[in-house]
Amino acid sequence: EADIYQTPRYLVIGTGKKITLECSQTMGHDKMYWYQQDPGMELHLIHYSYGVNSTEKGDLSSESTVSRIRTEHFPLTLESARPSHTSQYLCASSVGTVSVSTDTQYFGPGTRLTVL
């Protein structure tokens, strides 16, 4: 069983607030990802990282930012939350040796964010 954690699990917050969604994994995986998931829609990759000090933007444009200072930690920050940011955010990690696209990704339980 994968050990990847996300906090908080649920967050309801007002417009304009700064928020940070936490993601940690204890597997020593180099690669980590953030996805946005809306009901009935595919998962959209918004950020990923190949390792410490590496961050890349995904396919879906996002106003969020990420950092990767430690291998195990990949937080996502929204400087000023808006109702359009309401969604589920899933964090994942993988080890892989060939390429990111063939890795098995292990997912956290997700953070459901509601911005009022």
Add this chain to the structure above:
Amino acid sequence: AQSVTQLGSHVSVSEGALVLLRCNYSSSVPPYLFWYVQYPNQGLQLLLKYTSAATLVKGINGFEAEFKKSETSFHLTKPSAHMSDAAEYFCAVSDLDKLIFGTGTRLQVFP
């Protein structure tokens, strides 16, 4: 660019019946294909993946999928549904350094 299409956003079966969840892919190169399952209030969990070895791939919980290049399909099956199989299932295809997910199929199992 690679893409996947999952036919049927909802599938309902009776307990003990065959489960068939459809996935078609579009890929300009030999693809790597995945099926993930998401139980309520949980993250995604890998069921199985195809990486160009055997075309019939066996996964966890009795699921399997067959890669058919001529049909560009990677359908997921299970001979006999169990109540615990009720969940959302996502097909995904590799695209360079990322995975492209389908929109998901919600499986309901009735007693």
